[in-house]
Amino acid sequence: MNASLDSATSRTGTRRLVLALGGLSAASPFATDMYAPGFPQILVSFGTSGTAVQLSLTACLVGLAIGQIVLGPLSDAMGRRRLLLIGSILFTALSLVCALAPSIAVFNLARLLQGIAGSAGLVIGRAVISDRFTGARAARQLSALSVIAMTAPVLAPVLGGLILGVGSWRLVFLALAASGLLLSIAVWAWIPESLPAEQRRAGGLRAVVVAMGGLLRRRELIGYLLVTGCGLAALFAYISGSPFVFQTVHGLSPAGYGFVFATNAVGTVAAGALFGRLAGRARLNALLVIGVAVMTGSAIVLVGLLAVGAGTFTVTWVCLFGVTFGFGIVLPAATTIVLAVGSDAPGAASGLLGGAQFVLGAVAAPLPGLLGSTTAMSMAAVVLIFAVLSALALVALARPWEDHGEPAARR
Structure with a gap:
């Protein structure tokens, strides 16, 4: 009976882990694509050019690339959980900065930093799976993360368009901040440290x-x-x-x-x-x-x-x-x-x-x-x-x- 209970508890823990990592994997694609329908609004709001607004997308992508290259290996030395928590908390804060940005310069800088913070979920999430699973089990869990990451860019513009139907582009970033807060709680509650100190x-x-x-x-x-x-x-x-x-x-x-x-x-x-x-x-x-x-x-x-x-x-x-x-x-x-x-x-x-x-x-x-x-x-x-x-x-x-x-x- 205890063995059965332990097995059920283990399965529940795995599902929660993968759910939280899936949410972290989706956060960056949503941050990249969710605000795209609001480009014309952002242009008018800041009184800037279309090129400057498009630069905010480039800034986020550059941040995602830099963040993954730096944070991935850094997590081998510092551990996974701490960096995931820091990344999700900073993602929340920087989403708020984007929502409240007074100028296009502040907005684009916040987008760069938001990309770096969001990259933690992508790169460290894969490492957590590698720590916890091997062989076919690792392949299945990584496949689940890949499916979520590939679905997010499709849903993001649709959800962004729905939000823009009831509010301004700033509301999109408030929604991203709310999702970042939920992910921070999920990391705290459901993602234990997967890389012990002696293995770092x-x-x-x-x-x-x-x-x-x-x-x-x-x-x-x-x-x-x-x-x-x-x-x-x-x-x-x-x-x-x-x-x-x-x-x-x-x-x-x-x-x-x-x-x-x-x-x-x-x-x-x-x-x-x-x-x-x-x-x-x-x-x-x-x-x-x-x-x-x-x-x-x-x-x-x-x-x-x-x-x-x-x-x-x-x-x-x-x-x-x-x-x-x-x-x-x-x-x-x-x-x-x-x-x-x-x-x-x-x-x-x-x-x-x-x-x-x-x-x-x-x-x-x-x-x-x-x-x-x-x-x-x-x-x-x-x-x-x-x-x-x-x-x-x-x-x-x-x-x-x-x-x-x-x-x-x-x-």
């Missing part, structure tokens, strides 16, 4: 830098980082280019485009859920190869059909669905393998993973419109380039046939 990396900041340098000397780890980073870059090229392709080229209304985007996002979520079910039965590297193949193959078909003038609305939609579905498998598979390969310094490995994703994503996002206007071919070409780079990194550096990051029983 001694030596302060120098040891952190050494740990990250050691990881970067591993060919296979660099390969897997590039696989997921280039995959996310392909996705960012699709996200930044698709509004122009579907609304300007194919004549969809904003609501119609929203339906197309949501459908493709559902494909990503479904792929992540499928990965979670297959992770305990199939090799992680085999699933990763399948994801990269689906993503790259869909991009090749799209570019080929556009080149011969057969790029209809339906063809474009279906091929891009294939790209997003493939990425939905690539993300959790590569994440699980990277954390397994870098298991001696999971915080540093998680930081490198997040940094690679956001840096390459930020590079790819403006490329579809680099020549002055975004067309279906310019978007598809950029998606294909990064998908092919992901495939090349998989074959040349990661070498999935060597079974890196697989549970010992499958090697």
Whole structure:
């Protein structure tokens, strides 16, 4: 009876842990995208330019990249729980600063710092999973976090639009502050320290830098980082280019485009859920190869059909669905393998993973419109380039046939 009770208590604790980590993983995507429908209001409110308002988004993304690179390895030395608490509390405070900002300069600075604070949930959350779980269980929990992280950008603009229907853009940041407060309470109540003091990396900041340098000397780890980073870059090229392709080229209304985007996002979520079910039965590297193949193959078909003038609305939609579905498998598979390969310094490995994703994503996002206007071919070409780079990194550096990051029983 006691054993059964202990088991039930353990399952409840795991569910609460994953729920809290999922909320932390969603906080940054919500902070990035939730206020986007309010851009015109912000422009008028501050009497500034559209470029200055868009810079607030860039500032947040830069903060997310910097924060993950720094906080991930730092958590290997300081522990997870303290940094998660500090990050969630600062996220709450900086959301309030954004809501009350008197000028665009203060707003953009707060957005940069908000991105850094929010990155703690993303990067340290993955490290907590790596501390607590191994093998197929780790893959399933990381898949759950990936599904939540990929769903959040779809829901965020919708929720932001609903809030803007009853108040100003400042109310969006008050809502983010409220969510940050709830997450701070969840971290305090449901996330215990997962890295005991005796397992932490001694030596302060120098040891952190050494740990990250050691990881970067591993060919296979660099390969897997590039696989997921280039995959996310392909996705960012699709996200930044698709509004122009579907609304300007194919004549969809904003609501119609929203339906197309949501459908493709559902494909990503479904792929992540499928990965979670297959992770305990199939090799992680085999699933990763399948994801990269689906993503790259869909991009090749799209570019080929556009080149011969057969790029209809339906063809474009279906091929891009294939790209997003493939990425939905690539993300959790590569994440699980990277954390397994870098298991001696999971915080540093998680930081490198997040940094690679956001840096390459930020590079790819403006490329579809680099020549002055975004067309279906310019978007598809950029998606294909990064998908092919992901495939090349998989074959040349990661070498999935060597079974890196697989549970010992499958090697």
